[in-house]
Amino acid sequence: MKIVTWNVRGVGSLEKKRAVRRLLSRGKVDMLLLQESKLKEVTPRLSSWLFGNIGFISEFVLSDGNSGGLITCWKDEFFSMESKILSQQFILLIGTIKEVNLRCGICNVYAPNDDGDRLLLWKELSQLIRDSEAGLIDLSLSGGNFTWCSNRSTPTFCRLDRFLVGPEFLLKFSGLVQNLKPKSLSDHNPISLESTSIN
Numbered sequence: 001m002k003i004v005t006w007n008v009r010g011v012g013s014l015e016k017k018r019a020v021r022r023l024l025s026r027g028k029v030d031m032l033l034l035q036e037s038k039l040k041e042v043t044p045r046l047s048s049w050l051f052g053n054i055g056f057i058s059e060f061v062l063s064d065g066n067s068g069g070l071i072t073c074w075k076d077e078f079f080s081m082e083s084k085i086l087s088q089q090f091i092l093l094i095g096t097i098k099e100v101n102l103r104c105g106i107c108n109v110y111a112p113n114d115d116g117d118r119l120l121l122w123k124e125l126s127q128l129i130r131d132s133e134a135g136l137i138d139l140s141l142s143g144g145n146f147t148w149c150s151n152r153s154t155p156t157f158c159r160l161d162r163f164l165v166g167p168e169f170l171l172k173f174s175g176l177v178q179n180l181k182p183k184s185l186s187d188h189n190p191i192s193l194e195s196t197s198i199n
Contacts (some may be wrong), residue, residue: 007188030078033108037069100195143180
């Protein structure tokens, strides 16, 4: 199993579209979560070019002006979606990871920079997952400590991006690790959530 998240900072340019497609076709990715797509519209042609003929299903949230926008895509043989909740800040998919028959929620989140707006988002998400029997776990990050860099003469480094997983997910997938991927075309590094074996 391999899920990748990446704050792509815009997927409108041909170079970034190619990078996304390359990641999906060569990276053995089962699911991809993109933040800040900055797409104001998604045409069937764009969707087909990015995901269609390599066997991915996708859900989109369009950008609000020049910020935001989310894309979640997955292989049909990996995940079966039962329902979805789309918001300006998140895409929540409820369904089953087929290879381990695990019914779960997978949420692609783009949190706002404003503290008050971010607090409202976390309250909303907490209400959606309140039925979860246990808390979410932030696994250690392999390959580095930071996922974002300001790219200034005196750079600022932060860990902004991460996967949070529930205990049942850890029981089904042993050897679960978060891996920092090399930075490419964005000030955020992609992160993969990978499992070495299935229980």
